[in-house]
Amino acid sequence: MADDKKEKFNALSNKIKEHAANTAANAAGASSDGEKRGLFGGLFGNKPNNASATGTAAKPTATTAAKPTAAKPTTTTAAKPTTATTSVKPTTTAATTTVKPTTAAKPTSSAAKASAFTDVPANAYYAEAVAWAVQKGITSGTTETTFTPGNPCHRGHAATFLWRANGSPNPKSTKSPFTDVTDGPFYKAILWAVEQGIMQGKTATTFEPTAPCTRGEVLTYLLRSEGKPNATEAEAVKWANVKKLMTGFAGGASVPCTRADIVTILYRAKA
Numbered sequence: 202m203a204d205d206k207k208e209k210f211n212a213l214s215n216k217i218k219e220h221a222a223n224t225a226a227n228a229a230g231a232s233s234d235g236e237k238r239g240l241f242g243g244l245f246g247n248k249p250n251n252a253s254a255t256g257t258a259a260k261p262t263a264t265t266a267a268k269p270t271a272a273k274p275t276t277t278t279a280a281k282p283t284t285a286t287t288s289v290k291p292t293t294t295a296a297t298t299t300v301k302p303t304t305a306a307k308p309t310s311s312a313a314k315a316s317a318f319t320d321v322p323a324n325a326y327y328a329e330a331v332a333w334a335v336q337k338g339i340t341s342g343t344t345e346t347t348f349t350p351g352n353p354c355h356r357g358h359a360a361t362f363l364w365r366a367n368g369s370p371n372p373k374s375t376k377s378p379f380t381d382v383t384d385g386p387f388y389k390a391i392l393w394a395v396e397q398g399i400m401q402g403k404t405a406t407t408f409e410p411t412a413p414c415t416r417g418e419v420l421t422y423l424l425r426s427e428g429k430p431n432a433t434e435a436e437a438v439k440w441a442n443v444k445k446l447m448t449g450f451a452g453g454a455s456v457p458c459t460r461a462d463i464v465t466i467l468y469r470a471k472a
Contacts, residue, residue, distance in 0.1 A: 318348040325350070326449045327461040330468035339365045340464060350461035357410030359389035359419055359463065360400055361424050366467050372396055379408040394422070398430035416447065417454035419463050423470060445447035448468055 234291050244271055255265065293389055334340045343349045354362075364370070372392035377383060379402055382391050387410050394400040395408075399422050403409045420437040429436075438454045441447055446469045447454070 310413065318342055318346060320347050321350060325461075328466045329462070330465040333468045333472055334362075334464040337366070339467065340460070348460065350459060352460050353413040354419065354458040354460055354463045355410060356400070356408065356412050356414055357391065358460070359414050359422055359458075360394040360410075361387050361390040362463055362467060363399065363422055364393050366471055367426060378402070378406065381396050382408050382410060397426070399425045414458045414463075416450070416452075416456055416458045416462055416466075419458045419466060420446065420454065423466060427470075441466070444470060 286355040317335075318331065321328055327350060331350065335342070343352070351472075367388075370393060372389055373396055374392055377388065377392060378395075382388060391400070391408055391410060395402070400408075403412070404462070417434045417438055420441045421434045423434060424432040424440055434454070441454075446466045447462075450456075450465075
């Protein structure tokens with residue numbers, strides 16, 4: 202029996218060796234556990250892996266299929282559009298205009314012109330006349346700020362105011378017959394007034410330009426300058442009353458004429 206077993210063992214051993222030699226090339230990379238299964242499977246026949254040692258078929262292990270996990274869709278947050286940067290227009294710097302100081306305009310209203318003189322009230326009866334006379338160049342103030350309306354009107358003043366009111370014409374003669382009129386601001390005016398028959402000298406050789414005039418005398422000179430060289434004072438006063446040249450005056454024609462009186466008479470007659 203012992204020999205019989207030994208013979209079987211040797212035969213089995215040879216078989217194993219032969220089988221090992223044949224499968225060595227194919228099983229070179231197999232693990233030691235796989236080699237054993239291959240060897241013993243060839244000898245004893247391969248049994249299903251799930252067969253138990255007692256011969257009872259092992260229940261197949263139910264492989265629970267893993268439920269595919271539904272991948273949540275990736276929510277792509279849309280980037281908010283970048284707000285377009287509004288290009289700020291550069292502020293246009295206004296060109297600085299150098300404003301020249303405005304020259305004070307000459308007053309246009311009579312009251313405004315008269316108000317340049319501190320002694321001419323705007324409500325005075327002669328205020329408009331003073332403004333008119335200054336504008337026409339007939340007279341000016343006694344200073345830059347005063348007119349002195351109450352100052353007496355001299356003969357030289359009367360000749361000059363009438364001459365200027367008539368356009369300041371040149372006299373025909375340049376030689377004065379009066380010893381008291383040799384030059385000065387009244388010179389041309391007196392020569393013109395005498396030539397036109399408007400005024401005469403006090404004597405053949407004197408004019409007395411600084412002697413005061415009455416209102417009646419001024420009215421006479423004015424009427425004569427209007428084309429009536431032979432007019433008398435009585436005629437002149439009557440004419441002035443019709444023309445209302447002395448309306449508002451205190452006193453009559455015999456009152457000494459003032460600067461305010463003569464410009465008012467001229468203004469009412471010629472304006």
